[in-house]
Amino acid sequence: MNRVPAPLGLLAELTHRCPLACPYCSNPLALDDRTAELDTAAWARVFREAAAMGVLQVHLSGGEPASRRDLQEITAAASQAGLYTNLITSAIGLDAGRLQRLQAAGLDHVQLSIQDIDPELADRIAGYDGAHVRKQAFAASVVGLGLPLTVNAVIHRANIAHLSELVDYAASLGAGRVEIAHAQYYGWALRNRDALMPTREQIDRAMQQMEAIQARHAGRLLIDLVIPDYYASRPKPCVGGWGMRSLNVTPSGLVLPCHAAQTIPNLEFWSVRDHALADIWSNSPAFEAFRGTAWMKEPCRSCEFRERDFGGCRCQALAITGDAAATDPSCDLSPHHARLLALAEQAAAVQETQYAYRGRSTVIPFSVG
Numbered sequence: 001m002n003r004v005p006a007p008l009g010l011l012a013e014l015t016h017r018c019p020l021a022c023p024y025c026s027n028p029l030a031l032d033d034r035t036a037e038l039d040t041a042a043w044a045r046v047f048r049e050a051a052a053m054g055v056l057q058v059h060l061s062g063g064e065p066a067s068r069r070d071l072q073e074i075t076a077a078a079s080q081a082g083l084y085t086n087l088i089t090s091a092i093g094l095d096a097g098r099l100q101r102l103q104a105a106g107l108d109h110v111q112l113s114i115q116d117i118d119p120e121l122a123d124r125i126a127g128y129d130g131a132h133v134r135k136q137a138f139a140a141s142v143v144g145l146g147l148p149l150t151v152n153a154v155i156h157r158a159n160i161a162h163l164s165e166l167v168d169y170a171a172s173l174g175a176g177r178v179e180i181a182h183a184q185y186y187g188w189a190l191r192n193r194d195a196l197m198p199t200r201e202q203i204d205r206a207m208q209q210m211e212a213i214q215a216r217h218a219g220r221l222l223i224d225l226v227i228p229d230y231y232a233s234r235p236k237p238c239v240g241g242w243g244m245r246s247l248n249v250t251p252s253g254l255v256l257p258c259h260a261a262q263t264i265p266n267l268e269f270w271s272v273r274d275h276a277l278a279d280i281w282s283n284s285p286a287f288e289a290f291r292g293t294a295w296m297k298e299p300c301r302s303c304e305f306r307e308r309d310f311g312g313c314r315c316q317a318l319a320i321t322g323d324a325a326a327t328d329p330s331c332d333l334s335p336h337h338a339r340l341l342a343l344a345e346q347a348a349a350v351q352e353t354q355y356a357y358r359g360r361s362t363v364i365p366f367s368v369g
C-alpha cells in the first residue's frame with residue numbers, strides 16, 4: 001500500500017443503548033454493555049487525535065447518543081478539538097432545554113431519524129409508542145434554535161410506498177437535507193430481511209417517483225437517495241473505500257473501517273485504549289486488510305472501476321458469498337450477482353409480516369401500505 005490517505009470523518013458510536021428497537025438496526029447482534037463504554041476523557045482524546053489526523057467531521061451516534069448523560073461534555077470536547085459536530089439521534093431523551101445546552105456546547109448539526117409519515121406505523125416500526133410525535137416536536141426545537149437539520153429515513157417494504165410523502169414531511173419539518181437509505185442487511189437487520197425486503201415492483205415504482213420529488217423540492221431541499229444494493233447493477237464504494245475516508249469507534253473503543261466490520265471473522269481490530277488513533281488508521285491489521293486494491297480478486301482486480309468503487313462492500317460480499325475479499329455481489333460482474341437477486345426476490349416473496357425486535361420475545365405485526 002502506498003501512502004495512507006487522511007480520514008475525513010469519524011463515526012463516534014457513543015453507546016449501543018437505545019430506547020428504540022428498529023428492525024433494520026445495523027448494529028451488531030452482541031452489543032457493548034454500558035460498563036464497557038469509553039468515558040468522557042477517552043472520547044475527548046480520540047477527538048483531539050482525529051482532528052490532528054485531518055478529520056473534519058464527527059458524527060455522534062449510537063445506539064442513541066442521548067442515552068449518555070455526558071453527551072454535552074462529549075459534544076464540547078469534539079467542538080473544542082475543532083471538529084464539525086453532527087448529532088445523529090432518534091430524539092428520544094432530548095428535550096428543547098437539553099438541545100439548547102448541546103448547541104451552547106458547540107453542536108453544529110442535527111440528523112433526525114424518522115420511520116414513516118403515519119404515526120401509528122412509525123411507532124410500530126420504531127417499537128416505541130409516541131416516538132413519532134416526539135420527533136416532530138424535536139424537529140421544531142432544532143429549527144427554532146437555528147440548527148441545520150437533516151432528516152433520514154430507512155426505506156423498506158412497509159414504508160416504501162410513502163417515499164414521496166416522507167420527503168414532503170421532512171421538508172415540512174424544516175429539514176435542509178433528507179437522506180433516504182434502503183435497509184442494509186447486516187447485524188440485526190439480517191434477522192428481519194424477510195419482513196423488510198421490498199419487491200422489485202415497489203423499488204421500480206419508488207425510483208419512477210424520484211424525478212418528480214426532486215423537481216418539487218429543487219433549490220430548497222437536498223435529497224440523497226441510496227439505491228438498494230440487492231437490486232443494483234454496480235456497487236457503491238462502501239464507506240468511500242475501506243480505510244480511505246472514514247473510521248468508526250465503537251462504544252468500547254475498538255476502531256473499525258465500517259460499522260459492520262465486526263461481522264467479518266478473523267479481522268484484528270485495535271482499540272483506542274491501547275493505541276493512538278493515527279497508528280490504528282495506518283497500521284492496524286483490520287484497516288490494512290482491504291485498503292486500496294492489492295487484496296482484490298478477479299473480476300475486480302483487472303476491472304477499470306476498481307479505484308472508483310473499491311469492489312463495493314466487504315461486509316455484503318461476506319454475507320452473500322462467504323468471502324469478504326470477493327467482489328460485492330451487487331455488481332453484475334460478480335459470479336454471485338444472480339444469487340443476490342434471487343435472494344432478494346425470495347425474501348420479498350416470503351411477505352413476512354412480523355418484526356423481530358432486539359431484546360424482546362414478542363413480535364409486532366404490521367400491514368404493508
Ligand code: SF4
Nearest residue numbers: 300303305306311331
Ligand atoms: Fe467494481 Fe469489482 Fe464490479 Fe469492477 S468488478 S465494477 S471493481 S465491484
Ligand code: FES
Nearest residue numbers: 238258313314315
Ligand atoms: Fe462494511 Fe460495507 S458495511 S464494507
